[in-house]
Amino acid sequence: MNTDVTTALNWRYAVKEFDSSKKVSEEDLHTILESARLAPSSIGIEAWRFLVIENPEIRTQLRSAAFGQSKVTGASHIVVLTARTDVRENIANERVERTAANQHQEVSELSGLKATLDNAIAGKSDEALAAWVKSQTYIALGMMIETASLLNVDNCPMEGFDNAQVDAILKLSDQNLTSVSMLALGYRDPSDRTAALPKTRRCFEEVIHFVK
Numbered sequence: 001m002n003t004d005v006t007t008a009l010n011w012r013y014a015v016k017e018f019d020s021s022k023k024v025s026e027e028d029l030h031t032i033l034e035s036a037r038l039a040p041s042s043i044g045i046e047a048w049r050f051l052v053i054e055n056p057e058i059r060t061q062l063r064s065a066a067f068g069q070s071k072v073t074g075a076s077h078i079v080v081l082t083a084r085t086d087v088r089e090n091i092a093n094e095r096v097e098r099t100a101a102n103q104h105q106e107v108s109e110l111s112g113l114k115a116t117l118d119n120a121i122a123g124k125s126d127e128a129l130a131a132w133v134k135s136q137t138y139i140a141l142g143m144m145i146e147t148a149s150l151l152n153v154d155n156c157p158m159e160g161f162d163n164a165q166v167d168a169i170l171k172l173s174d175q176n177l178t179s180v181s182m183l184a185l186g187y188r189d190p191s192d193r194t195a196a197l198p199k200t201r202r203c204f205e206e207v208i209h210f211v212k
């Protein structure tokens, strides 16, 4: 077992109160955001955008959309994870063009990849497609949580907000996006008594089964 990783994951908890005077360095923030950008996605569609909310007025509006959760204004940084809503129309072509440019190939050489994407998308109802795309943003959320924790940056994932309100505040529908979750980043406030609570998790044997 790599004790550094396990120590960091035991150290982290869903922070309730951040010390608003402490800021995450640009370097650490960039590393955390890179781990979202580099997250894997199904068939590599990367149908997401991660919004770092720097505007204090918008943070205040988001806090009220998040049922008053103080971390939305108290944390050093708030990242809103969004999913693309124009997947059926655009995402297959974007993926193929991105790959072709990256691999110095013609788009026509990637017809197999294009067919895989088209089939995966065509085979899903609008509801299933939206759920598929949203679920992938959680991989990026998890990777940012782990990276932040390894850097000793406190964090709290958040779904406790009104998605429609957040979409309206950030004008997300104009950008073919919808909000899925948020990640608060910063440093725990000493007044946050949650930090002292023991971690509540099912035991290893209950959730990990080796199938021999």
Ligand SMILES: Cc1cc2nc3c(=O)[nH]c(=O)nc-3n(C[C@H](O)[C@H](O)[C@H](O)COP(=O)(O)O)c2cc1C
Pocket: 012, 013, 014, 015, 016, 069, 156, 157, 158, 159, 160, 161, 181, 199, 200
């Ligand atoms: C997707 C997701 C959404 C969450 N939303 C919130 C939230 O809105 N507010 C909050 O205080 N905690 C939120 N949490 C934190 C969980 O309640 C917390 O991770 C869980 O109770 C386990 O506690 P621990 O992370 O402190 O070990 C969320 C966690 C996840 C994974």
